[in-house]
Amino acid sequence: MLTHEWTLAVLGGLLLAVVLTWPTLRHPATTIPGDIGDPTLQAWQVAWGGHALLTDPLGLWDSNSFYPELYTYVYSDTLLGYAPFGFFGHGVEAAIVRYNILYVLLYALAFIGAYALVRQLGASRLGATVAGLAWGFSPWRLAHGGHMNILSIGGIALALAMLARGHGWSLTRGTSRTGAGPAGRSRGGSSPRGRSASGSASGSRSRTS
Secondary structure (H helix, E strand, C coil), rough: CHHHHHHHHHHHHHHHHHHHCCCCCCCCCCCCCCCCCHHHHHHHHHHHHHHHHHHHHHHCCCCCCCCCCCCHHHHCCCCCCHHHHCCCHEEEEEEEEHHHHHHHHHHHHHHHHHHHHHHHCCCCHHHHHHHHHHHHHHHHHHCCCCHHHHHCCCCCHHHHHHHHHCCCCCCCCCCCCCCCCCCCCCCCCCCCHHHHHHHHHHHHHHHHH
């Protein structure tokens, strides 16, 4: 059932992202979501990162913009984490398609990350869904549709969800680690009170005999 739930959450997040960013993927090679300012800049940043890492990693920071100035790649947020996507495809059309796919996936990841975090902290499926919608598709995010650096918040929520799950943190169930109960006591061990009672009984039997 748990696997089924996460499958539905991921598929639901992807479907919502496609629908709520439509028509971005209708014509991904000729569509730019929002204006043509920041989105085209960021499409180039992803493309340059992939190109530089494949051809000249040591020259990554000296991009082909503002030539012959140095370190021009850091004149803006580099989006370096997305550089591996730049390994695939060449030219302007590939850069636009790549950007549009990432743009939609960022919304899906935000929904999935928030769903996972709130679910781990003890919310119901409905509560986690509401949290995912609020985190992934709130009006302030839609207002920053051309800023991938701002939209990239899904990984934060997902990382916190994994951290909470790894440590067994929950707002409704307390802390539960492997081999430990909610209060952190060992499940298999005996309590000091139990050992004291056992010792007293043993001593009493010895004195009686």
